[in-house]
Amino acid sequence: MSFVVAPGAFSVLASRDQAGAIVGYSLGRMHWMGIVCGVVILLVRVLRIRSLSALVAPAALFVVLMIILTVISQVTVTPRMAVLRVQMGSIDATGVGSPLLAEFAQLHAVSVVLESGVLLAGMLALFWMVRDAAVVR
Secondary structure (H helix, E strand, O other): OOOHHHHHHHHHHHHHHHHHHHHHHHHHHHHHHHHHHHHHHHHHHHHHOHHHHHHHOOHHHHHHHHHHHHHHHHHHHHHHHHHHHHHHHOOOOOOOOOHHHHHHHHHHHHHHHHHHHHHHHHHHHHHHHHHHHHOOO
8 A cells, every 4th residue: 555655655645744644644554454464364264274283374474574564663653753853853854964864764665674674475375375375275
């Protein structure tokens, strides 16, 4: 979602500040939905297999990784970025040499890595779930 919302927001809205607000809002909602969905996937997996050993299979471990990366982003990176946005007042009006802007850029890079990790882990989880389903038949 962030790969769709962010480029759209930054190309359509009048300022980077407005676009950042929309992306931040969307990411927050997406993170919580992802965490809940991940937990539901793990619960259903345990109920279906009727064993806690279902949580150590590759598919489940990749879902756990997705949840961990999402929680890290939601509870550490995102709040710090929000504080920096408030401190700067406006990203557009903040000078290029500002330490606040430099920290924001660094956190943004971390956020992108975390989101990319979630996407990759999700693709791997899906691969293993499909593989497991084919083996069960």
